[in-house]
Amino acid sequence: MNALPASRGPLSAALTALLTSGPPGAGCLPTPPGPFDEPWGEDHQLALHLCYELHDRGLPGVLDDWEWDPELLRFRQGLERSFLAAVRAEAEPAPPLRDAFEALLTEPPDGTGPSHFLLAEGERRHAREYLVHRSVYHLKEADPQLWMLPRIHGPAQAVLTAILYDEYGAGRPERAHARLFERMMAAFGLDPGYGHYLDFVPAPTLAVVNLMTLFGLHRAMRGAAVGHFATVEITSSPGSARLAAALERLGGGPDGTLFYREHVEADAVHEQLVRRGVIEELVAAEPEFARDVAFGVAAAGVVGGRFANHLLDHWRAGRSSLRSPLPDGTG
Numbered sequence: 001m002n003a004l005p006a007s008r009g010p011l012s013a014a015l016t017a018l019l020t021s022g023p024p025g026a027g028c029l030p031t032p033p034g035p036f037d038e039p040w041g042e043d044h045q046l047a048l049h050l051c052y053e054l055h056d057r058g059l060p061g062v063l064d065d066w067e068w069d070p071e072l073l074r075f076r077q078g079l080e081r082s083f084l085a086a087v088r089a090e091a092e093p094a095p096p097l098r099d100a101f102e103a104l105l106t107e108p109p110d111g112t113g114p115s116h117f118l119l120a121e122g123e124r125r126h127a128r129e130y131l132v133h134r135s136v137y138h139l140k141e142a143d144p145q146l147w148m149l150p151r152i153h154g155p156a157q158a159v160l161t162a163i164l165y166d167e168y169g170a171g172r173p174e175r176a177h178a179r180l181f182e183r184m185m186a187a188f189g190l191d192p193g194y195g196h197y198l199d200f201v202p203a204p205t206l207a208v209v210n211l212m213t214l215f216g217l218h219r220a221m222r223g224a225a226v227g228h229f230a231t232v233e234i235t236s237s238p239g240s241a242r243l244a245a246a247l248e249r250l251g252g253g254p255d256g257t258l259f260y261r262e263h264v265e266a267d268a269v270h271e272q273l274v275r276r277g278v279i280e281e282l283v284a285a286e287p288e289f290a291r292d293v294a295f296g297v298a299a300a301g302v303v304g305g306r307f308a309n310h311l312l313d314h315w316r317a318g319r320s321s322l323r324s325p326l327p328d329g330t331g
Contacts, residue, residue: 001195002310008139009043019062024069036082044207051076091298100297115239118246138181140168147216159277180259185255227296234268
């Protein structure tokens with residue numbers, strides 16, 4: 001990310017103005033009436049994303065001292081509470097944990113998600129848009145989940161560490177999943193720079209990443225973080241197989257399909273490990289977490305469903321799913 005993204009409303013405008021005003025203590029965030037009442041909106045999700053980036057790679061032109069500024073944390077807390085309440089309103093009551101996982105393990109025969117669309121009728125422009133959306137997470141793949149490690153102990157921690165080790169290339173930097181995604185973007189004429197397309201991606205895309213970061217950063221949400229991560233791992237393998245085939249059909253070549261081909265095999269293994277080695281161990285040691293894990297599964301479905309619906313609604317209407325259409329060439 002070379003520059004802060006353009007603001008999308010009063011919340012993100014006030015936040016970026018504050019963060020670029022100098023060191024903490026130089027200004028204060030205004031609190032207009034009802035500032036957090038559109039949690040699914042562009043302004044809310046961008047403001048939350050920028051707050052979280054202070055814990056990740058930082059923001060251009062923003063001092064690292066802002067990361068733990070009390071006033072900024074209070075502002076972020078308001079964003080989080082509103083967002084989490086909106087997710088709970090759609091995800092709860094979550095089904096029992098066993099039922100939640102049984103639903104994930106069997107794909108419906110009439111699947112209609114983005115991977116199905118790309119495989120059956122997608123064009124290269126759709127593939128490029130899809131990679132731009134997913135770059136917000138995959139260029140830092142597994143970073144939000146690392147927050148779980150010090151909050152989970154015993155056998156579950158050991159297995160989770162092994163899974164995340166694979167995400168970072170198992171000791172081979174060039175095989176880290178984020179690096180593979182960079183190669184895939186380049187193969188489709190896209191800029192693989194971290195945060196390069198932040199101005200292009202809409203709120204449903206940001207919400208997917210914001211939710212996993214919210215879960216990861218809060219110890220109280222560690223059960224939900226595990227449930228969310230398990231959902232991604234369990235559902236990834238068949239979708240990755242479709243995406244690899246779709247991208248090959250659309251001219252991706254070896255570099256343009258390697259990321260998803262890698263996930264077909266890796267996530268099939270991870271699915272077993274996360275269910276049996278992480279969740280079963282965690283719930284056996286602390287049974288009260290079963291409800292939190294089930295909520296994490298349901299919450300992942302809520303934000304993932306909103307993201308999928310956004311893409312499909314726009315693509316089927318012949319419109320770009322991004323806030324601005326991509327240039328035809330590299331960009």
